[in-house]
Amino acid sequence: VSTENVERRVLGLTNPGLKKTGHFATTPNLVAAIQLILPGETALAHHHTPAALRIIIEGEGAYTCTNGERCWMEPGDLILTPAWSYHDHKNEGNGPMLWLDGLDVPLIDAMDTIFFELYPGKRTQPQTQADQASMARFAAPGMRPANFSWDKNYSPLTKYPWKNMVQALDGMLASDASPYDDLRLEYFNPHTGGPVMSTIACYAQKLRAGAHTQKHRHNNATIYHVFRGSGYTVIDEQRLDWSERDVFVIPGWHWHEHVNLSASADAVLISYTDEPLLRTLGILREENDAGQ
Ligand code: GTQ
Ligand code: FE2
Secondary structure, three states: OOOOOOOOOEEEOOOOOOOOOOOOOOOOOOEEEEEEEOOOOEEEEEEEOOOEEEEEEEOOOEEEEEOOEEEEOOOOOEEEEOOOOOEEEEEOOOOOEEEEEEEOHHHHHHOOOOOEEEOOOOOOOOOOOOOOHHHHHOOOOOOOOOOOOOOOOOOOOOEEOHHHHHHHHHOOOHHHOEOOOEEEEEEEOOOOOOEOOOOOEEEEEEEOOOOEOOOEEEOOOEEEEEEEOOEEEEEOOEEEEEOOOOEEEEOOOOOEEEEEOOOOOOEEEEEEEOHHHHHHHOOOOEEEOOOO
16 A cells, blocks of 8 residues: 555554454554555644554664754654644655554544544644754753643653663663662653653563563553564463564563573563553552562
8 A cells, every 4th residue: 555545554463352433443442553654755744633653673764853952763762642642654764664652542543533634734733842852852851941831631742762772772871770670660741750641551571581470460561562572471371482673562460471592682572551540540550460
C-alpha cells in the first residue's frame, strides 16, 4: 500500500484471545503495532484521544512531529504523541524506517470515547518549535528553564534518545537493581516525577550478562521491545525466546522471570505498560513467590 492512499502503514500485533469491538487489542488496555514509512513518504497529520508512543526499531532520517516539534528517530529512541496531540511522520532518509507503536486504544474504545480528527487542510502540520525543542529544555538532569510553565498531564519531554538511555543504564548502581527486573530505569515526566503519560509508563532495563531474575506477577500488562541481546522470558510454564528487534508481551497476572542467555553480553529491553492507569484506579497488585 502507498501512504498516499492510507492513513498509516501499520501491522497490528493482534491478540486473537481478546475479542474487542471495532479495534484489535494486544492486551486488555494496550495495542502494539509495527509501522513502516519508506523514503519520501509521510504519514498524515492527525490527533486522537488514545495516547501513543513510538519505540524506534530501524532506520534513520525520519521524524515524528508532535505538537509542532520535530523529533528525529533513531533505533532505541522513545517518542511520545500524547492524547489529543497532533502528530505526523515523515521519512527524509534513504531507507525504510520502522518503529513499534504503543497505544491505549482498547481502553479508550471501552469507554466509547475515541475521537479522531485529521489536521485541517494539510498532510503535515507546520513546524512551530525548534527541532527537538523539548530535549533542549531538559538537556541536563535536574535542570529546566526558569521561564517555562507546563499545565499538561503528560511529559514535557517528547523524545527520550537511546544515547541517554544507554548512558543512564551503564551508569546504574548495582545496589539499585531489582530482583525481578535487574537494572531498570523509568522514562519519567521531568515536571512531575511521574510516568510519561497518565495511562502508560515506559521503562528500559538491562539484564546483565548471565542474569536470571526472580519470578513475580502483577496485574498490569507489559509490552517489550528487545533493543540489545538475546535471552528468554518464562511466562507461567511457557518459555519465550527473544533476540534483537523482537516484540513480546507479558499479560497481566502471569508469573514471569527473565534470563539473559549470554555469559558476556548485556541485554536491554524497552517496555511500556498500563501500570499508571491501574495505580490511579487503586487496583494495582503485585506478588512474588512468597506471596508478598
Ligand atoms: O502513527 O499515528 O499504530 O494513529 C495506530 C494509530 C499508529 C500513528 C498506530 C495511529 C498511529
Ligand atoms: Fe496517530
